[in-house]
Amino acid sequence: MISGKLLAVFGLTVVLTGGGGALAQQADAPPGDLSQSTTDHSKLEALQRDFESGPEVTAACISCHTEASDQVKESIHWTWDYEHPETGQDLGKNNVINSYCVGVAANEPRCTSCHVGYGWTDMSQPPPQEANAVDCVVCHDKSDTYFKIPAGAGKPFGQEVKEGAVTNTGKPAKPVDLKVVAQSVGLPDRDNCGNCHFYGGGGDNVKHGDLSSVLHNPTEAIDVHMASDGLNFTCSECHVSDQHQWHGSRYNVTAKDTAGAPLPGQRHDVSTCESCHDTEPHDSLTLIGFKLNSHRDKIACQTCHIPEYAKGGVPTKTVWDWSTAGTMGDNGKPMKKAGYETATGKKKPTYVTQKGNFEWGEDLQPEYFWFDGQVKYANADMEVDAAKVVEVNMISGSQDDDKSRIWPFKVMRGKQPYDTIRNRLLYPHLFGPGSDTAYWGKWDWDKAFEAGATASGTEYSGSYDFVSTEMYWPITHMVAPAKDAVHCEECHRQEGRLANIAGIHIPGANPMGPGGKLGALILVLTLLGIVAHAIMRFFGRKNMKEQ
């Protein structure tokens, strides 16, 4: 067929003159279960004993893995400290404020239960120095029995567990036999990472929206890569590591990867989609594939391939209003209202005395913004304007730079405390059973901010209020199967998905722009002229007949 050949020639020309897609390499199939180790840890002499504590296990680990502890201590998992290479801003959990439980300082034992170590109880100090303060097994336990005490600064449950105790994943705690754990070790799977990362913000999927307990065991419809019945990727399949350093950052994101897939046989070393799928992922020799490939210059893969997040029945928190916290129940004790019900009938709290009001959402459509990968935070060093909605973190990017693409985000909204005189966001001391200052117990914000300021090395003037905030969370997990990707007409229409992004040309999004208006005017005038002409002909003919 002429048209087919013509298109092939045309496509080839386009490819040769700049597309470059014909040379794209197909990514190699993912390797299977990596834990086919040459070592069976249950046979190792150093592990043939009972362990009393986590650090004892670590001491045994590093008796063979001599450099492991030092490597981990170089990683952000350990330091919780990150100096942004572009902006120079001091980030990392050690420093940043968020719009959930706000900050770590003063709340250490609760927050640092997810630190990859034991006993970091004071954020104003660096993490503990001992080599065996690193927690190896939290990432390498393959017995699925190792869980930490939620407010234990990293301490795992012991042989005895108190009645009613729960893990930080919200499940009933069971005794932990460290010998079983130590002998089970292998490469991390989704549970190892997920036991902290799926529960960020204080509960299942509270924080990210695209990282929830559903990903312990997802279907293909929920996540095509991690599906248990499909590719079954572990996190480190994409978040590749080298010497215990992982790729993938929320502060300095590779928003547009132009390097693409490595040469055949070479290892990929970034966590971008392109590192496997390359920069021309759709079939360039089909017309639609060619068109889709040209989209990726300005549209992140995630924008089309993650049509919804918070999938699979676990909602994410969308609004958190701290200003209403502190109202007691009728019995004068802290109360809970569970006003949200998921599609599968699970109740979620919409008011908690400790935390204020919440809203939740599931199967949510992301919001879209230009993003060059750079994120700044409104930390204690940044003045806020309370007359406006304060952005707790600020994403940058625009149509005009070659690093930005349109990315999907979860936007977390809420109200959180700020200092009305110093115009800074405040760090509250929330958690601390028995403490004189912790808000959760004393219900006194002034004391909580005073203590939070001391712990974080900031100041508190003595005057506070609550300010509306927004926080941006890039959505990059829960990638849908190709057939479920966003359809063309979801953006190529009026009020489509990208309607809030100004200054971009989307065919179909603006019917009757200037060209259309002028054209329609010409057409209408033509029609009117014809009608008038026809009427005059009609009467002309009538006159002639009468004559």
Next chain:
Amino acid sequence: MAERLVKIYPPFERFYHWGQVILVLVMTFTGFRLYGIHEWIPYDQAVLVHTYAALLLMLLWVFAIFWHFTTGTWKHYVPTSEGLWQVVRFYSFGIFKGERHPYRKAYWRKHNPLQAMAYLSLKALIFPTIWITGIAYLTYRLWEPSAGSGFWIEIVGNLHVLAAFGILSFIVMHLYLMTTGHSFWKHIRPMFSGYDDIDLTPEEEAYLEADEPGRIRPAE
């Protein structure tokens, strides 16, 4: 002067005309889908059909341009003011009084001066606008990295749709003018048969009878 049926539309011209009719209608329909005026077919289908039809139409134009120049047909479209006023006057006044059309088709000049001008502006202005902007649209990726591409794609898109409305207006006018004169059928038949009523001088008639007998038939 004698009126005879003379073949003035050779097979290629008729094929070109009807091929263009089909492709332009398909492209108007799918183009208006892409522009957001209707949503009767899925967007990606409209992209496919619109683009394939465009490629076919461009191919047809390549042949048509070649044909215009190699056969000398282009000379039919050279604008002239000779007789233009009479034609304008006819459509503005005379037609209402039942006057006869002032223009007599010659076999070497098949359009009246107004018609020739309309076709010329279609072929030299509107068509090039739509295909230059169309190619620019289709190959946006190649020039998107250059400065100001965000501004120029707006210009390209708006010109493209403006030209599309121009073509649609032309079609509407074209169809309306077929209702003038003797009958609709009389207008449309030559584009099927190739033969139209033409006034011939005795010399022209003698020439055609002798040298191109296949091109000439008795008048009806």
